[in-house]
Amino acid sequence: MKNAMRGILTMATIMMLSIAAIAQTTVKGVVVDGSTNESLPGASIVVAGTASGTVSGFDGSFTFELPSGATKVVISFVGFLSKEIALKGAQDLGTIKLESDAVGLKEVSVMASVAINRQTPVAVSTISQTLIAEKLGTQEFPEMLKSTPGVYATKAGGGYGDSRINLRGFESENIGVMINGVPINGMENGKVYWSNWAGLSDVTRSQQVQRGLGASKVATPAVGGTINILTNSTDAKKGGSFAYGIGNNGMEKQMLTLSTGLMDNGWAVTFSGSRTKGDGWVKSTDFEGWSYFLSVGKQINEDHRLTFTVFGAPQWHNQRYTRGTIEDYENHQDGARRNLDYGFKNGERFNTAYNFYHKPQASLNHYWQINEKTNLSTSVYASISEGGGRGTDGADKYWLRYDKDGKVGSSTRVTADGYIDYDSVIADNAASLSGSRAVITNSVNSHKWYGLLSNLSTDLNENLKLSGGIDVRYYKGEHSSKIDDLLGGDYFVDVDNNGKSKNINRAANTKLKKGDKIYYDNPGEIMWGGLFSQLEYQKDALSAFVSASVTESQYRRTDKFQYLPGNQKTAWQDFLGYSAKAGANYNLNEQHNVFVNVGYFEKAPFFNSVFLNYANDINPDAENEKVYSAEVGYGFRSNKLSVNVNGYYTKWMDKSIATTTTIRNEDWRFNVLGLDALHMGVEMDMRYQITDALSLTGMASIGNWEWVSNGTANGVNMDNKEDKTLETMTIYSDGLKVGDAAQTTAALGLDYQVFKNLKVGMDYNYYGDLYAYFNVSDRDNANDLSQAWKMPDYGLFDMNVKYNFMIGGLNATLYGNVQNVFDTEYFSDATDGSAHDWKTSYGFYGFGRTASMRLKINF
């Protein structure tokens, strides 16, 4: 009955009893990860058959007095196989290497470029599985990173999986996210939709954030950083667990994990499944999500290993999309929980904002130890997703929409209680002689994504390692809109204001029914080929790397609505991007290390910047974005204290922004050039073991993120290509603070082992210098140079408790979490208003107090 919790239990036991241990003989050593040589803080060292022992410090080291008669010690740590060492009295055990308890983890770590402390020269924070179990509670996956420097994570609208994360002020399209080394940023827009990955936290083994350019060899859009997620793979040991949790607003969760362990025939299978449902803290944001995870490993022989992993999380959730002003929230009966995106249709609650998605991702990893010096890791993966979100369409679609700031628009149909008035829409649709005036649609956003990632690594000599590989992808995304509900009408006619059919291949008066495509249907295809290489040098205290990558991306757009057959596909549009980076880490001694890294890359503009105006119009000025970044860092490790400090400078040049404006009733497209942003700052994080039972964690991050230039653009008349009038636009952005993420953050945490089985923790997080979001291309008024609304600073308290006990001979753990203990009211997300103040800005309140409880039984 071995299990992951055992280490913790043992550790706790030791903490209580070590004080009483009788001093006899001193034993010391350093515990490290066998695959990376990274020190392992918190590993337990116990005399076999007794409860006496100690825990390794932040530098992995330990020293303790052996009781008489001790013949061997057991060294164990969560996620690693335990190791027994026979003793011959007082001695220095030297470096003790623990091997991972997961099959194939080492290879995945390499492919994912997981950073190693005191070796990889990047600023990094790692969240362990244990920490996720203790602290997650009702939080969304990205929020686990909130106590690490440079991070601003919120629940945004508050729907299940609708959370977002910004890193060093950059939004998700500029944060590389990789699961087991496979990049998952959307191919077309770089965004990461966490709802696609709901349930991921249940099977995450470690979550590492590398700030800045990061250690990844593969080309990623990492301007702000890289989030490197390693999932469970197949467990080396047999067993399983069952968990049941409840939480605020009807939240309920079940989860089951089963592992065969590594069997004699070389096979190992691990399965996890979970189901989560709830009503949501925000009104009408109920949800249901499932997740499944299957990993099958096969050790073919000494040199070959195969792992097949499939992960998926089908879910549906009602959303909150429309933002509001503070005054309107305050004057509403639902207050901060107000949701404007629903009403009652035929007596049933019905949201206009709703999302359903299922994105299974399967990968087959092959690891081949070619010879002593050379190995080849290959991952073939596929992701076939289906789903989309609800929308509204029709000549009078504004019946179903509020203004963007949550005000009732001139056409909005609302009941006296402020709900969307479906009944009146249904009545008018039924009475209309031209079919439904407003309908509910599903915006389909499905895709197929196939990729191959392969990395060959060889030791040139004792100190030099060369690796290189390929990254090949094909992607096809479907974008269309289908009628979901005619809302009382018998049919729908898909025409524009002038009565012309939106699908030129269909008669304007075609009577369309549920399931028919309307408005648009334009698949996009992307072919991607990347080459990467890296040279690593390691000798004694110095480690250094140089890496380069080159990426060719090709985009093609097909438009089945606006073009005649034969003329629907664009030519492939080519973009060449490349990156180069280098860095070095030097360990001054066993306690101090310094590092530096520097990099430059150019990345292809996103799909939507290449094809303009929602048509096959190719942007003649689509430019590569250029990013230059440099960083220095310092680290300190001692037995009781670990501190990291680093400073960064990231300059982002020619940020690609295209905007459409109406001039003389015609659409003009402006491709803004010359927009540069500079993000710089200082980050610090620390851990201090005050006593054996009490530890303190701290973080501070001070950023200065600003636009540092004005942008200019010449317009193109999209409605009349013959028009040669010179229209220019200037974006007055110089000196504006970057919005949407707190530039100053800090965190303080205390963890206390009250007694053997009980651990409590509390965390405080502070967010300051938070400016409201604004679309920089809207800042084209020379007389308006004001900063965006500076939102109120806020701080939140979380508490967690963990209790271990035996139930029917099985190890059980009870977790309890309270987020926002003091029910602080705060605005977490805002869009800047016309007067740059709280009156005109609109956004979302963050959640009030939430709580959850979970029982996990291991077997």
Next chain:
Amino acid sequence: MKKILYIVSLFALVFAGCDPMEDIYKDVDKLSNDNNVHSLEYTLTADDYSDIGGDPKKYESFSAYAPATDYLPEFLDGKYPTLDVSSSVKVTYDFYRGSLNYLGDYLDYLEVLAAIDSYTLTTADYDSMGTDQGQPGKYNNFDSGIKASDYLPNFLLAKYPNAIENDELAVTYKFYNGSANVDITEFWVFDGSVWTKSDKVAPELAEGVTLYELVADDYDSMGTPGKYNNFSSSDAPENYLSTFLGVKFPYASEGDKFLVLYKYYAGGGVTETRAKEYTLTDGTWMEYTSTVAKTDQYLKTANGWLFDPTVLYTMGADDYLMIVNYVKDNVGAEYLDSYGTAEAYYGSNSYYVEFNIGSGNYDASFATWQDAVTAGVKAYLPLKFPEAVAQVDGVDVNYVITFAGYESSMVDYTITFKCTKSGPNPEFEYVEGPTVK
């Protein structure tokens, strides 16, 4: 353990008391709770007139003799006791403006006319007055040289040998005015020995009113009234006349007035001549009514409710189009877009119902969009309100115009002008704005 308690307490003390939204909430409260200011609209009901009492109760309306300003302040005080200063109510009420005086006179005249015999001269009659050059029978008419007054006394004596004193006759004859023959009707009276022209004349119609009398074809064109060539209680004229005028005078312009004369079967074998006045209003021929709906704004002040002559108006698509057309006619057609619905001088756009206030959408000669919109509204006001008045009851009249400004999003603004000279050709002076509504 104590150490931990201290640390925890410190945590709690430092952070728990913080309420990030505190300052904003105070401001929110100031905005909403302290004052109960609203802009309302209200239409008086029959019960309201009854509550008001006096003449308004009797007639269920106000009039020049019982003006609304005398009654409404007190009424609003009772109706909205809790509204705070600077609230406003737009009150819609019935106003008796009286019937048309000239219409009564004209109908009286018609009645008189109906009682008098009439005679229209025939060719034989002219011939009987002589057919030589210089005599009526030559061209069968009179003219400035061959005067009717010279011939008619003798002609009538011969024609009506049995006439008695005070007999009256309407005589219609042809008169050559130098270019054409016109019919002239005159009234002649017999004093027992001679016929003389009386001084009776048709009463004058109100200024700008055109008289039209329905003829048989007109009744026929209306269907059932064509059966007897009249209206009746079952074929009420108000059901037909508005439509009829629209068909008959398709090119009439806004504000044209017609006095329509028609026959009405009153029952008991009596058919009367009656009349209604119609005015072309917003493309429809509207009958004159003695009682009309009026809307006035009242403002709550420290001294109670006061009549506020301020004109509040929100611009619609037609209004933006007026500016577009103004630019076309007075500034330059090159400022218009290809659809003719938007102009880039002031930035008015009737398609999107807005001023496009993004730079580049108004002329560069304006320093700011505010200047452009101010100039645009100033040009528009005299077109929109040609009959604007500068003062009502000694109070200056302000025009508060609400418009939509589009830059990156649609925002409603208000701009205020003061009428400094009453219409026609009124003049307006900029007061303040634009400010976000």
